[in-house]
Amino acid sequence: MSGIAGIAHAGKTELVNKMLDRLSHRGSDWREIYEVEGTTIGALGSKIQELDLKDLSKGLAQDQASAGHFAQAQARADGFELQRDRLGVRPLYYGWTSDGAFCFASEVKGLLAVTRDIHELPPGHSFDGKTLTPLANAEISVQPELNESAETIARELRKRLEASVAERARIGNGDVGSWLSGGLDSSVMVALARPHVSKLHTFAAGMDGAPDLEFARVAADFLKTEHHERVVQPEEMFSALSDVIYALESFDAWLIRSSVMNYLVAKAAADYVPAVFSGEGGDELFAGYDYLKSLPLADLPSELVDITNRLHNTALQRVDRCSSAFGTVAHVGFLDDGVVDYAFQIPASLKLRNGVEKWILREAMKGVLPDSVLWRPKAKFWQGAGVEDFLARHAEGQISDADFKRERNLPNGVQLNTKEELFYYRIFRERFGEFDDLSWMGRTKGSPVA
Numbered sequence: 001m002s003g004i005a006g007i008a009h010a011g012k013t014e015l016v017n018k019m020l021d022r023l024s025h026r027g028s029d030w031r032e033i034y035e036v037e038g039t040t041i042g043a044l045g046s047k048i049q050e051l052d053l054k055d056l057s058k059g060l061a062q063d064q065a066s067a068g069h070f071a072q073a074q075a076r077a078d079g080f081e082l083q084r085d086r087l088g089v090r091p092l093y094y095g096w097t098s099d100g101a102f103c104f105a106s107e108v109k110g111l112l113a114v115t116r117d118i119h120e121l122p123p124g125h126s127f128d129g130k131t132l133t134p135l136a137n138a139e140i141s142v143q144p145e146l147n148e149s150a151e152t153i154a155r156e157l158r159k160r161l162e163a164s165v166a167e168r169a170r171i172g173n174g175d176v177g178s179w180l181s182g183g184l185d186s187s188v189m190v191a192l193a194r195p196h197v198s199k200l201h202t203f204a205a206g207m208d209g210a211p212d213l214e215f216a217r218v219a220a221d222f223l224k225t226e227h228h229e230r231v232v233q234p235e236e237m238f239s240a241l242s243d244v245i246y247a248l249e250s251f252d253a254w255l256i257r258s259s260v261m262n263y264l265v266a267k268a269a270a271d272y273v274p275a276v277f278s279g280e281g282g283d284e285l286f287a288g289y290d291y292l293k294s295l296p297l298a299d300l301p302s303e304l305v306d307i308t309n310r311l312h313n314t315a316l317q318r319v320d321r322c323s324s325a326f327g328t329v330a331h332v333g334f335l336d337d338g339v340v341d342y343a344f345q346i347p348a349s350l351k352l353r354n355g356v357e358k359w360i361l362r363e364a365m366k367g368v369l370p371d372s373v374l375w376r377p378k379a380k381f382w383q384g385a386g387v388e389d390f391l392a393r394h395a396e397g398q399i400s401d402a403d404f405k406r407e408r409n410l411p412n413g414v415q416l417n418t419k420e421e422l423f424y425y426r427i428f429r430e431r432f433g434e435f436d437d438l439s440w441m442g443r444t445k446g447s448p449v450a
Contacts, residue, residue: 002027002045003324004061004071004092005110008079008102008129012040015114020044022109026063026324032056036075046327048172048274063090063106065329066168068337071121073104079129080104086138087281087335088123088312091320093440095119102129107321108249108440112432120440123312140309140340142301145347153346154364157339161364162192164336165277169196176331177201177273179265180227182215184358184365184376185279185288187223189333191368193277194223201272205230205265207390215373222370230268232261234390240264241391241424246431247325248317251424253417254444255314257391262322270326280319281334284308285343286358287351288378291446300348306445308340313442395423414438 003023005016013033020031020042027045034041036059043061055062059075071090073080079102084092094104095117105111108118121127124138146153169176178190180202194200202225204216213229220227237260244256244263269276283289284307287300295303316332323330333339346360353359362374399419408416412435416422 002043002049002063003106003110004041004043004063004073005105006039006041006061006073006075006080006103007097007114008039010035010038010040012101016040016042018113019103019105019110022113023106025327026106027327034059037077039075039080041073041075041080046274046329048175048329063092065090066171066331069332069335071106076128081126081128082121083126083135084121084123086124086135086140086337087308087316087340089316089320089332089335091312091317092121093118094121094127094129107324108432109246116433116435118435118437118440120313123309140305140344142305143341143344145301146345150350150360150363153350154360157342157346157360158364160336160339160342161188161333164333164339165189165192166196167336168277168331168333169193171329171331172275174198175273176275176277177203177269178225178277179262179269179279179330180204180216180219180225181212181279182217182219182373182376183212183279183378184361184369184373185282185334186277187219187279187369187373188282188361188365189277189279190219190223190225191365192333194225200225201269202227203230203265203269203272203276204228205232205261205268207232207234215376218370219373222373228268228272230264232264236264237261237391238394242427242431243325245424245427247321249321249432250317250441251416251421251428252314252441252443253392253421253424255318255442256424258315259318259322260391262318263325266322266328266330267326270328273328275329275331276323278319278323278330278332279334280315280332281308281311281340282358282361283378284311285334285340286346286361287348288358290357290378293352293355293357297348297352300352301344304351305344310442310445313440314444317442392418392420395420398423410438412436412438 003026005019029047031044062072064070069085069089071084071092095115097115126133174197180186206213319330350360
C-alpha cells in the first residue's frame with residue numbers, strides 16, 4: 001500500500017509532510033518528499049511497494065497496487081498532471097488551497113491538512129488543474145456479445161482469471177493471503193491463488209452462527225489454506241463504527257454496513273500478510289445481485305456497465321480503505337483489464353441462466369471449488385456475516401422521529417435517506433466537520449430511503 005500527496009508550490013515540504021502524516025496508515029516503511037518543477041511532491045508506503053527514488057525525484061508519484069490499477073501525479077512546470085485507472089481501484093482527490101495552489105492526495109484526510117476544497121478525480125481520466133481528459137481505451141461500455149459456445153467462453157474466462165491472479169500473487173514474492181467470505185467470488189480468488197502460494201492464509205469474520213463463517217470453513221478446508229476466523233460480538237461492531245467511518249470517509253449506510261466486518265477482517269489479516277485478495281467486482285461483471293433478475297435480459301448489459309462504473313467511490317472505496325487502514329494491499333483480481341474487457345463481451349444469457357446468477361463464472365470454476373460453495377446463492381455481505389439489520393436497529397434506537405425530520409436535510413443540500421444514515425452522519429461530522437460540498441462522496445445505488 002502507498003499514499004501520495006503534493007502541492008503545486010515550492011517550499012511546501014512541511015505542509016506535504018502534514019498531508020502524509022494523515023496518510024501514514026497506508027504505509028510506514030518509507031517516506032520521501034521532493035521539490036521538482038516548482039512543486040512539492042511526496043509519497044509513502046509499505047515494503048511490498050518499493051519506492052522508486054528515481055521516479056519520485058523526477059516528480060512522478062505513484063500509488064500502484066498491481067498491473068492496471070494506479071493513481072499517479074506527475075509534477076510539471078505549471079502544477080501537476082493527475083491520472084487514475086479506468087475503474088478507480090486506486091483513490092485520488094484534488095483541490096486548491098486558500099492561496100490558490102493546486103494540491104492532491106490519496107485520501108480526503110490528506111487534503112484536509114491543507115484545504116476543505118475537495119474533488120474526486122474520476123476514474124479513467126487525467127487532470128492538470130484546468131482540463132479533465134479521458135485516458136485512451138479507458139471507457140467501460142456495453143460491448144458486442146461473443147458468438148461462441150458456453151464451454152469455450154467458460155474456458156477463456158478461467159484462463160484470464162488464472163493469469164490475473166497469478167500476476168498479483170507474484171507481487172512481494174508470493175507473500176499474500178485472501179479475505180474469504182465463503183461466497184463464490186472470494187472463493188474463486190482463493191482457489192486460483194492457492195497453487196502460487198506455499199502457505200495461503202485466509203481470513204473470515206462474522207457474528208456467531210453467521211453463514212459466511214460456515215461456508216468459509218468449507219472452502220478453506222477444501223483448498224487447504226491456513227484459515228483464521230474472527231467471531232465478532234455486537235459491542236465490537238458498535239465500538240468500531242467511528243474508526244470505520246473515519247477510514248471510509250463516508251456516511252453511506254450500505255457502504256458502512258458492508259465495511260464493518262471487512263474492516264475487522266482486514267485488521268486480523270494485517271498481522272499475517274502484507275497483501276490480500278478480494279473478490280470485489282465479480283457481482284458487477286457477472287450479474288450477482290438479486291435485483292438484476294427482475295430486469296429484462298436486454299437491459300442487463302447496460303445495468304452491469306452502470307454499476308461497474310459506480311464501484312470507485314462505493315465498494316472499491318471499502319476495499320481500499322479497509323486494507324489501507326492497516327497498511328496492507330488489496331488485489332482485486334476480477335478487475336484486471338483483460339478480465340473486465342472479456343466479461344463485458346459475454347452474453348447476458350450466460351450470466352443469468354435459469355434463475356442462477358453468475359452462471360458462466362460457476363461453469364468456469366467447476367472442479368476447483370466444493371459444490372456447496374460453487375452453487376451458493378448470493379448474499380449481501382452484511383447478511384452473510386450475520387450483521388443483517390443489526391446496525392440499522394441500533395441506529396433506530398439512537399435517532400428519534402423528530403431528530404430525523406429536523407436533521408435529515410443538510411445545509412449543503414444533501415438529504416439523508418434513513419435514521420441509520422443520520423446516525424452515521426453524526427459520527428462522520430464529529431470526525432471531519434461540515435462540508436459545503438459533498439459531491440466527492442459516493443452513495444450506493446439503490447440505497448434504502450425513509
